[in-house]
Every structure is written in structure tokens, then in C-alpha cells.
Amino acid sequence: MDHQPGGQVIQLQQTSQTLIGKYRRNRKLQSCEPCRKSKLACDHSVPCGRCIKRRCVDKCFYHPNPLTCNRQTTSPTVPAPSDSPSYSFGGSHRLVQSIEPPHGPKFGRPVRFSCREAPAVHRASSAPPLHHAHGHGVVHSEKQSFLGSTSVTSMLTEDLEKLGVPSMDLQTFSAQSVAISYDRITKGCEVLAFLKNNMMVNQFIDCFYGAWEGDVAFCIEPIMKMWLMELWRFHGDVLKSQNPDKIRQLCELIWRNTQSPLIYDGKTSPKQWILLSTGANVRWDVIGLMACYVATAAAAGDSSKRLLAEYQITREAVMSSMVDIAANCLTFCRECEILDDTFLWLAAEYYGFISFVKGDISSTVYRAGAELCSTFLAMGLHQDIRANAKVPPFLAQLRKQVRMVTYSTEISVSAFLGRPPRLSYRYINLDTGYDFTNAEILAEESEFAANVSKLLEGGFNSDGRAGAITFWKVWIPFAILREQILELALGNLCSGRADEIQQKAKEQWADVPAAYARCRDEELHVGAKKTGLTLYGHIIRQSTQANEFLLQRVRFQKAGASAEGLIKVAQQIFKDIIRISEDPELTKISSINTNHMVAIHGLRCAAVLAVELLRQEQLPVYPREPLLPRSQTIQDLSVFVSRLDLILKVEVLHGVFSMCEQGRKVLTRILDKILSPPNAADRPCQSCHTGGYQHAHSQSALDNFQDGMVPSDGGDYLGHTSFMFMDDFNLAIDAPYFGPDHDFRQ
Template structure:
């Protein structure tokens, strides 16, 4: 050790000193190889990991040293010129005896996931020094996705490896297996430093247990991770690591972080004979992984986001809901970054990405770029795993995992279609290139059954895979949602694509016919409307939500299709208005349940924003048209009094969305817009409208050409209501122009630019 280092160590300093630019000095090995040094004293973690502690020195002026002579210089020359090594083999013997100098050191990079994160959550700490070890090598065998993924992920039939796999597998299986990456990696001390504080949220065990329990009690399985899986995970975590999570920077917690890194880098092996209990245990206890830590955090965050800020759970624990939810989002984001650096690509990682995307949508909003980016990574991971092509039971996939994968794929696809339609953008996950199988309508606990018990459970399903007990769960919802989402993708393609008028009419007619047929094939208990549900007010909040959303899936497709027909074929708006009335009626029905707003307010805000805003805006604009036209038919499609009452209630519901919700800003803008339109309508009552004679034909419909908000220049026109179809409009009225409803993102952007000002009501 050099004198400078000895002086620093004896002086009790914890840093090696600073350079002239204010940054910490790097040790010589890290400086020469341009690697990121963790600046630990007396030996940095990277040098410990690479077994070169004797070479780890912090030189105060590294560029002022004299030229080296002797064996070290000769070795450096031999690295640059291989011919020297053949002429002077004795130098190796001299140097390897005196100091273990490595002649070939593969350059290691810091995990890429940390480069984008500067949160205090990932700040460094001072754990006890510990050497790293190599992780278990990844198995080169065929993975559980059904294809040889390796380090590149799923490779399809057009990839270069397909040639070798198809042509050479019968001749030399060893050749095809050699195409799969197989290597070892090490865990550096710096990597553990960055992740040491991530598990700190588990110190409050009581809070975590209560939130997880509340989530699975009220959500009825509204999570890709079943309740029995999460329960076994937490039981094993508390049993094996309760002391390590008690608090403080202890050596036990340090060893826990080490094992988390090691387990995450090892493959999550599964075979057809793997039981559900065995598979679950491979992610918890002594096998605890960062994916599980992230899933615990994100489920706790989702539960907190759904509950009221005044819930007794938060009041008693003095927890600020918004801060807690943001903290859980940071934890899940940090866990995802670690999984990226570990090249972890398994079912648990895709689960984490999917649930993290849901949490980001709840925090940042449906239309935020953070949510859009998180959804894109989830789609990418799904394809990389090969789950878009194969989720069926085979020699590598047991029954329970196959069903969980079906639920996962349908959930991710539905989320992507919802986002694409809301933003008016092309979908990034198309059913044309995916083989999506609907899941069986089984309860979560039934997935763990085997043998005769499993066969008995399957006998309780009808021919289409629905349960015969009229039980409504999230799996039922996903199973119904899949065909309607595929139809919605076709509507989106019709809106964004370049088609002739005849082709639009022909494809729209086909979509309508298939939609009606699909709705008719559903079990009768799923097709009941709100009026037919005499016991609706006795149902649990989540059951009411499921029934409402199921009906909205069917109605929303028709509403979106009518908007496309108005835009591209000049169709009448009469059918659109009728559908919008039905949608708004369902939305108002569910908002009458106060217990829904207190237990699943995130889903309620989503329903108000996605479905309610579409229909409410359509009805408000149509009602304003009826009030402003010079003449109107006696049989106006919208009854004035009832419509004003409904819109007033809807505006109040929008105003009740909590300010911490990601949907608050858009809902508040929508409330201001609808309130302003209602004020205009009420002000117009002082104007005496002339009587009009009833006519069998509707008045001629003309588009409004002017739009002073430059909406068309700001956003693409897709899923357009078309231009607002109206009769002759009095240009002297105060309301300068009517709203041109484009896609949902267009409408939200128009709301942002419109200066509504505070409403008087």
C-alpha cells in the first residue's frame, strides 16, 4: 500500500480525497480502465470483486509519476505486442510469484439501470466489507417459454437462429444449444451499496401486511399476482428475514441484499412437473428475488392509491397517502432497474412491469409519457419472453403457470389497447401477430389443484370456459374483455388507417355484426344491464365495477365506431347520441355507490375519465347544439331538463376526484368545460326560440369549419367525432365555437388550451 493510502486510512477518513474538479479520486485500476469506482477505503469494492486488492491505490497525482521500469513495464508491452510474450516467457513466472497481476481482465460495466436514477432511495451506504462471488450460470437448456431465448430473448421464424435450429437440430443438438448464452457474472460491492436502502420499506411490517390484506380483500383478484402467491411470499419473507428487516444498517441486512442479487441473477427454473408451491418458494425465503420485493411494494402502492386519504389505516399510522404511493413507485422502479442489470427475464419480472405500469398510471395519469413508456417496456418484455406466441401447457409449462400467463397476456393486451385508443395512437401490441388464448374462468385457489381435484374444477365450466356458478371475478372480466378488445383494435385501425369510404362502411358493418354476435354468446348473467340487476345495490363494490366495465366494453366499441363513421362517411349523429346516453347512465349509476369511491377510487376515476368523459362531452355538445340552432324539431333527441340534471351530476362527480389521483387534472378540466357549457345553455333560455314544425327528415347537417383553438394543428385527428354536425348556427351567440371532439387525447388537449376560468356554479 502506498504511503498516501496509509495516511488516509490511519487518519480515519472515509473518502480518498478530491480532485481539482471537486470529484472524488478513483483508484488506479478503475482510473486506467475508465470504470466507475465506488471510492471505498482502503480498497474499493470493484477491486475486491476482481481480486486485485493489492493494486488498489489512490495516487494523489497519478499523471506526475515517473516512467515505470522493470517487469511491470515489460508485462504492459507484452499486452500490446503478443510477439514479446513469445520471446520472454520467463517474465510471467517472475511476476506471478511476486504479485498476482491479471493479464486479461474483461471490462465490467456498472449496471445500466442505475444511470437514470438519482433518487435518495438508491444512495450509497457504508456496509461491512465482503467479497463477491460468482453467481450460478444460466442454464443453456430450453426455457419455459417454449423457445430458445438465451440472452437475446424470443427469436421467431425469420431470425437467423431459426436456420440452425430447424436444419441442425436433428444432426447435432449440441450445436443448437451452443447458440444460447451461458456465462458467469459477479456481484460487486457497489451494486449492493446502491440497493441497500430499497428494502427499508419492509421495516414497517404491520403497514405492509395491512395494505396487502386490504387489497386482496376488496379487489377480488384485481392483480396479476394471485392472493395465495403473495401470502406465501410474505410468510417466507418474515420467517427468514424478519431480523434483517428490523431496521438499521446491519450485517444481516447486508447479507440479505447480497442474496437478493445472487438469486435475481439465477434462472427461475420450471418444468411440467413443478408444483405451484415449489414454484412460489423459488422466489421467496432463502430464494428471495428483487422481482418479489418490487411486487410487494407495487401492490401496497396500488392499495394505498385506491383507498381514501382519510382512511383509518393512514390516519392511525400518520401516513400521507400521496407520499407513500410515490415512495412505492420509486421502490418498484428501482427493483426494475436492478432486474434489468441482472438480465432477469422471467414471469416475475413481467408481472412487476405490468403492475408497475398500473401504479404509474394511477400516479401520473393515463395520458402521461411515464405511463406510456412503462407500458411499452411491458410489451417488450412480453414479446421477449415469447408469451405472445405460446402460453399453453407443454413439457416446460405446468397447468397453473399456463393459466397465469394467459391472464397476464390478456391483461397487458387490454391495457395497451386502452392506452392506444385513449391517446389516438397506433397500438404497439397487435392481435394479428399474437396467439392470445383466453384464460379459463377458474378461481385463484383452483389453479393449485392437481389430478382428480383439478378435473372436478374443470367440470364446473361450460363449453366456453365460463364458470357455471355465476361468479364474477377479474378472470371473468379478462375472458370477456379479450374479444371486444380485438374488435376495438380493428376500430382503431379503421380510424387511423387510410381507407376509402366504401371500405370503411364495409369493415364497420362487419365489426358491428361480430360485436353483436359476441355479446349474444356471453352467459346470461353477464349480459344483464343495470336496470335488470334488482340486487345491484347489494353487490360488492368490485362486482358492480366489473359488471359496469363489461357493459362499457361493448358500448364503447360502438360509440367509437360511430365517431369513425361520422368522420369518414358523413353518417348521422343520432345513433352516437343514443349510445352516449347509455354510457353516461351506467357511469352515473356506479357513482351513486359511496363505498366504491372509498375503496376503489382509482378505478372509479379511470371509469369517469375514459368512458364518462367521452359520453359526457358528446351529450354536452349535442345539447348546446339543440339550444343554439335557429329552429329545432319538437322531438329533440335529448330531453333538456333530464340531460342538464345528468350533466350536472356528472360534473360534480368529476370534481370529487382526489387531487392526488393521476386523473385529477383531466377530470378537473372536463368539469370546467361541462360546467361552462351548462352555463351557456342556461343563459340561452332568455332567448325566445321560434317554434318549429315537426319533420320526418332531420335538418341538413353541416360541419363547423372554424376552430380558433388550433386543435387540428396540435394533435392528429383520429377516432374523430368528425366535425360537430349542426344546423344553421347564429354567429352572434356568445359561445364562439362548438367543440370538435377528436380522440380522447385531442379532447384533453383542447381542454388544456381553452380558458374556461372558474365556474360560477
């Protein structure tokens, strides 16, 4: 919108949609055949708005006429790129000022996008109709949300096909288009400013796929690399120069593309599908995914230090700017109301990153998770996903991977926070798909089918390879068990149900590949050469043990069971966490994953052990065989507290700061309570030691230790040896030891 001096707001003419470009002899634009035969006004676009409204897009065409002169348009020369490729994250105020529209009537002329690399391409049948000066219009598009068997729409159309009545012509789906105002153009230009230095963006994204092993991303590496290549090929010069007019026109093009749903079918190849979202078809969700991966790469720790130093930018500046850009892109897509796979990927990556930065307890993270789950359900990904006439095989596989990660993440976060989950295995088809590499996913249809035939039972690869997809396939059945444990924790406990969950967990290990099955019982070696199997092996070991920990805690809290089972599991997990935290080789693979295992799995086990140790210390009579060995537990807790101190110094782990800080304070207070000597008022008076038996007892003890431990300089033996009289030290007396000495004296 143009803000005139008088305060009047004028809507821009938005004519980015491709016109037919064919003129009649009277210099009027040619009309499509349906409009010409009906003698109705046509907007001369492909397809025209009237044909879209009448749902006859397939009949909208322009009859060739040899007398028509094709009007050729020339693209203006693109300004030379800027010499300086550097860009400071977080600052685009100068760019925003440079695109302020001049006051005057000339700004009201139509805005047409032109670029040296982008040829004139006719839009597909999904293109929105031309927006005129008055703004909003309605564009009919494909079905954009899932409607189940209990919906009214399903009741209106079910079984009509069997009765010979086509139902598609009877359905009405509409999406409200968005008027591209000046405010939206301005915000879009701010977002595009970070793409000025394409070399830096490429390097950070390479760093992301290297540091995070690539295949853990929702958008796999080959797709992102092709998106980047086509983006720079079509719009690289415009993005480098940041010419205000060109950037504004590019921004408008991206808005138009984002309002159009992706059109594909079961025969669409991976390359064709990728090109639907880049180059001349670039969209805001793709730009947002790039920003998310740049931010995640900056947070990757050591792997991004070189890039940060090379471009003289700080980690905080990159992360803050990229989060804002990703949030803006998510808002743009949300306003366009188009639900597709790329929007779901953006919602998932944004949710994952802000939970990493702010922590799962943040209200912002909670809302982002709600949007992810809502989008997941609205796209119908909870139902059976199959390759068919509408969905190509590679896209079905990608959707199954997204479903695995989305469901398991929601269950894990729900158990961590102790709240009901938004997604449930009861209403989701959790087919885990195939254990493929990125190259195998994007293979051609014939090769894809051949790769499927090589897989083992359950869809696991036959090469013995252990990657992220293998891990998720192994974990999904255990994630279902965690949801069942959460049901017991939030509802009414049934002891038979708890036993059933334990039995299912034992049976589930029989279906796990041998490489992961060994992780349950064998200790993973520390200090040896590490591979992806070692990292994922640690994660699956800790995650499955966490299920048993939570189940034992539910039994202890609700059924009054003994704490022995809970303490035993906590000891085993805590022992593994201490070993993981001391493994420098494993930290090199992924320090962030290692620190999160320490902060989450280690902290809750440490809390249980510390509280039990404190309770054990306060017993009136100290047990002969305590649940926790006092010395070893205190040593392990002290090591763990020092590890928490190191985590608190890692600047990128903002999300666990408050949790680690609280845990460090609680554990330190408990250790102080256990190790600190009693106050002077609580010490027994000296007269208590003057009794004949106790005096002889003390003197005998001193005599026994004098030769080897007490200096023979004639000094005060008691003063030099008082440090030995600890509450739990029985001086090698053969008599039964019933507890601390002061308890015995009392």
C-alpha cells in the first residue's frame, strides 16, 4: 500500500500473474474460448479468473490466431552486483528505508516482475486469479484439510461413486487469497535481505548437514541443495544487488507462489517436485527452511566457529535474526492458508529450534508445538500413507519420516513435562516406512521399487547400516509404550497394565536389529573410535531405560511399590550418563546431543538418587546393606554437579539453562547437608565422652592408629586425629555397626 501525504491508503495494482500476451487487431487482449463464446469479460490470464470460479479450468485456453501479433517484452538490465559480499545479521533498516515508495501518481502503475534469469512462464492451473485494486478475492483450489468419516462432507459424498454419481463435481473447496499490501511487501524485503551473501548461506547450510549428520533434517540434503542452486541461478543477481525495485518485485512473486498449492501426481519425479518450490516458483516456506538451518548451524558449537570468525558475526546475532526470519516466513505461509509438505517441514524445524533455544517449558514453544500437531492432522498424515495416483513414492516415504519424528517428539515432550499428549497412537497409523538413504529416497520409480525389494522384514536395510531413520524405526514401538506409561501416570494405575507394558518392552527387543539389540545389555565402550551407531546406540539405550524409569516411578508413587526397582534403574542410567559425559570422542560427534542426555536423563536420575541418599542418611538406624553405597554415590553426584557447571557455560544451550541451574542448586544443597559437619550446638558435649567404656573405647582406637597414622611428636593426638571420627567410620570394630556414632550415643 502507498501512504500518500494526506494519509489515504491506496491498494497497489497486483498484476504479477502471467497475462496471455496475445492481442487482436483492435489492440485488445484476446479472451479465452469459454469467455469469448459466452461474450463475457475475461481477465486474460492463464487460467482466467472466471474459468477458475466456474471450475472449468481444463477448458480455459486461447485459440491460436495467425493474425495476432505477439507483443515481445524486454527485460531491463539487472544492476551490477555489489562488490562487498558481507552482510551483518540483524540489520535491514537501511534496506527498508530504500524501498519507501515515492509520493506521486506514478507509483500506482502495475508492478511486473522481471529478472534476467527468469523466463516468462505461464502459471499452472493452481495459480490464483488476478487481484485488482480492491483486494480480496476467492480462489477455488484443492482440498486443504482432512475431513474424517464423521464429518458432514463425508456423509454428503460417501458411496456416491458406487452409485454412479461423480462426487468431485459436487464438492466445493475455497481458500481466501491474501491481498499483497505494501506492509507485506516491506516485511518480505526484510526477510530477503539475509540472502544477499549466497556464499555465506551455502557454507552455513553445508555446516548444518555436516554437524547434524544431514538425514536428521525434515528437508533432506539433496532437496535443499537443489533449492539453493535454482534460487541462485534465477535470482542470485537480484539478491546480491538488493536493488529496491527488483527486491520488491521478487518479493511479490514469492507471495504469489506461496498462495498457490503445489500440483503433482503419482508420476511426478523427485526433481520435478523439487522444482515446484524454487527458481521461478520459490516460496516463503523454502526461504524459512533456509533460515532455520543457518540458525541451527550457528548453534552447532565448534563446527561453526570458523564461519562466525570469517564473516565477523556473533552466534547470538545469527540465531536471533534467523529465528525472526523463520517466524516471519511461517506467518506469511499461515496467512496464505496453503497446507503442503514444505509448510509442515518449516513448522517442524521452527518448533525444534526454538525448543532448543528457549526450552520445552516455554509458552512460545508450547504454541509452536500445537501448530505443528494441528498442521499434521489437517494434512491427514495420521491416516494411512501410500503411494498412489496422487502421491509419488518418494513423497510418501518422506511423509512417513515426518510422522515418525513428529509423533515421537510430541510423546517425549509430553512425558518430560507431565502433560497429556496432543497426538496418540490410538488415532495414528504409525507405519514407519523404509530404512532408506537420501539417495534411495529420491531414486526414480523403477529404482525405488528395486530398493524396496532388498529390504529386510520390517523395512530395515540389509547393509547393517545404522542411521537416523534406522533409529526412528527402532524407537517408534518404544514411543508407543512411553505414551501408555504416561496414561498410567496421568490416570488411574492398573498393576496388571504396568506388567503388560513391561512384557511388551521385552518382546519388542526381539524385532530390533542385532546392532541395536546389543545396546540393551552390553556397555558401549568409551574412548574407542566412534561411529553413528555408537551415538544412536547411546540414545536408544537411554531412551528405553527411561521408559522403565518412568514406569517404576509410577508404581512407586501410585501403587506404593518399593523404591528398590526405581533406585536400581536410576543407578544404571546414572552410571551410563557419567561415562558418556567423560567420553571426549563421543562429544566430538555431537556435543549438543551428549549434553542433552546429561541434562535430561542424568538430571532426573540424579535427583532420585540424591533424595534417596539424604533419606538414607537421616534414618534413625543406618541400614547394614543400604540401597545406595554412600561413598560411590557422593562421588558420582559430585562429578555430575561439575558436569552441570560445564553445561551452564555452553552459550547455545539456552533451553536447559533454568533446568540445569535448578538441578545444580538442589544437588549442591543435598551434598552440603550430607557432608557438612553438624552445628556446634548439635555436637555432643565433652562430658558425654568421660564414661569409662566410651573413654576406653576412644583410647583403644587411638592406640590402634597411633603407629601408622598419628604423628609421634608428643602433640595432642585427639587434635590431630579428630578428622577420622566420621559418623560412618566404625574404626574396624568387629561389633555390629548400627548407624552413626551420635545416634548410638543418644
